[in-house]
Amino acid sequence: MSLKKVHDNQPKDFTFSNENLKKAEEILKRYPKKNKKSAVMPFLYLAQKQNDNWIPLAAMKYIANYLSMPYISVYEVATFYTMYNLAPVGRHFIQVCTTTPCLIRGADKIVQLCKEKIASKENEISKNGSCSWMEVECLGACVSAPMIQINDDYYEDLDEKSTKEILDSLIKDKPLKPGSYRGRKNTSPEKKKLINGENHA
Ligand code: FES
Missing domain, CATH: 3.40.30.10 (Glutaredoxin)
Structure with a gap:
């Protein structure tokens, strides 16, 4: 697996949209006030959704500021998990x-x-x-x-x-x-075959 590449052309600024600001405040209610940095992962996810499925460095700085945590800690989380894209991806x-x-x-x-x-x-x-x-x-x-x-x-x-x-x-x-694509429903067996009068998956 390749290492994550941070995009060369970074936007200068990032702020949550009004809709995401509301979502961010809702997310913060899940955590005790003293542990608000626990919201870093859902916040990164919001930023990614807002920015065409990738997270610019400006968004990490914005989130660090929002959650009163060091920028490097946000960067560490964003670079650790494959669910966060740090460069543009296809639609x-x-x-x-x-x-x-x-x-x-x-x-x-x-x-x-x-x-x-x-x-x-x-x-x-x-x-x-x-x-x-x-x-x-x-x-x-x-x-x-x-x-x-x-x-x-x-x-x-x-x-x-x-x-x-x-x-x-x-x-x-x-x-x-x-x-x-084998026609299974969830994780159920493909289809049952009758062998010697008994059902077998
Ligand atoms: S090994 Fe591919 S989904 Fe688990």
Whole structure:
């Protein structure tokens, strides 16, 4: 997995929108006043949503100021978690899980398809400007391996054919539906087969 790159062209300023200021105040109510810095993660998430899915350094400084905590502490949190993007990503942002369960079920082929169809390197925006991809650690859906996350949705039980279809549609700005691509409902067995008169998954 590559290290996170901080974007070269940084905006000078950042402030929460009025809507996000209201959300921020709601978030702060979850924590004791003396521990308001505990809100750093949801605040970073708000900043990312507001700024086209990536967090500029100015937003980290703004949040540090808002929560009365050192800027470096906000920076440490933002650079530690893969859920925070520190440089622009595609409008359709694909995260490919390459941890062991997904890898032994074919995640390397999904990575290869992303290289062919989106961009040869992770974190690069596709030529048409709509997509980017990156490898990430386990996304907690190992039971549906291999899987990818596109923006907020999970696409599970993938193979080369389904991944190709998903990526081809995405490039055309027509995302396919999320969920299992083996027709499973949540994590239930695919279908039951009758063997010697007994039900088997
Ligand atoms: S290993 Fe891929 S979701 Fe857990």
